[in-house]
Amino acid sequence: MVDKSLIADAAAALRGASNSGLPIVPVRSILGTETDVAAGYAVQDFNTRLAIKSGRRVCGHKIGITSKAVMAQIGVDQPDFGTLFADMEYGDGVEIEFDRLIQPRAEAEVALVLEHDLNKGEHSFNDIIWATAYALPSIEVVDSRIVDWDIRIVDTVADNASCGVYVLGGKPVPLDRVDLRTIPMSMAINGDEVSTGTGAACMGHPLQAARWLADTMCARGAPLRAGEVLMTGALGPMKPILRGDTVVANFGDLGSVTTTWGLGHE
Numbered sequence: 001m002v003d004k005s006l007i008a009d010a011a012a013a014l015r016g017a018s019n020s021g022l023p024i025v026p027v028r029s030i031l032g033t034e035t036d037v038a039a040g041y042a043v044q045d046f047n048t049r050l051a052i053k054s055g056r057r058v059c060g061h062k063i064g065i066t067s068k069a070v071m072a073q074i075g076v077d078q079p080d081f082g083t084l085f086a087d088m089e090y091g092d093g094v095e096i097e098f099d100r101l102i103q104p105r106a107e108a109e110v111a112l113v114l115e116h117d118l119n120k121g122e123h124s125f126n127d128i129i130w131a132t133a134y135a136l137p138s139i140e141v142v143d144s145r146i147v148d149w150d151i152r153i154v155d156t157v158a159d160n161a162s163c164g165v166y167v168l169g170g171k172p173v174p175l176d177r178v179d180l181r182t183i184p185m186s187m188a189i190n191g192d193e194v195s196t197g198t199g200a201a202c203m204g205h206p207l208q209a210a211r212w213l214a215d216t217m218c219a220r221g222a223p224l225r226a227g228e229v230l231m232t233g234a235l236g237p238m239k240p241i242l243r244g245d246t247v248v249a250n251f252g253d254l255g256s257v258t259t260t261w262g263l264g265h266e
Contacts (some may be wrong), residue, residue: 002031002039010158011046017145023102026146027158040157047160048083059229060084062140063209064161066202066233076153081213082161084229092170095262098243101143101164104261106241107234108187108249110180110199110206111138111168114230118214119223128207128214134172135180137257139249140231141165142238166231169257178253181205185235187249197236206232
């Protein structure tokens with residue numbers, strides 16, 4: 001069991017990185033563990049509570065580490081999750097302020113918006129279909145407060161699953177009009193294709209990723225609620241983005257979404 005004072009120290013270090021724009025040493029070096037996922041979530045929960053207390057509004061959750069390649073890279077056999085706040089959300093085509101994040105990387109994902117609560121404890125695949133209002137194409141701009149993205153499972157969990165900001169397409173698509181398992185994804189930066197994949201790259205199906213999250217959140221006593229956004233996980237490799245870059249992700253029948261990483265200030 002990691003000491004509560006170390007949890008507070010790690011949480012404060014992450015907040016300091018966010019405020020200063022300067023990355024920190026890996027959280028695992030503060031906590032003294034690379035594998036204690038519960039300690040990582042304790043750090044995440046600490047900062048989430050402070051964010052809510054400060055007035056930020058929770059509007060959903062993201063799922064991370066959904067591909068086998070990434071799981072192997074950081075030595076885990078399960079996904080993780082983070083909290084989405086309303087001030088992290090951008091609409092299709094809206095420029096993101098360059099100075100907002102530290103080490104941004106873009107990845108293309110399927111986003112779901114819930115029409116019903118997912119509070120059954122253990123959910124079926126059909127429960128997820130029934131609860132989903134519609135899907136949207138999305139780009140997550142992930143970020144790490146850890147220097148050089150030197151992360152293990154504890155680091156990314158503590159760091160709110162490496163959340164940065166996210167961009168949603170503006171044309172909702174009902175699930176009966178798209179096959180999320182087979183949809184193709186192509187992401188381009190400044191016109192050059194840099195990432196490809198299909199819906200199956202996300203735990204076999206984006207709805208399966210959502211099912212995992214629904215069960216996980218119920219086990220934590222915080223079930224997913226109607227109106228929440230679920231970022232279900234990347235369909236292809238994430239790629240670094242630089243000042244002034246334009247990112248476009250196309251998802252076949254699900255449509256496309258665009259964002260520009262703003263020029264900001266020197």
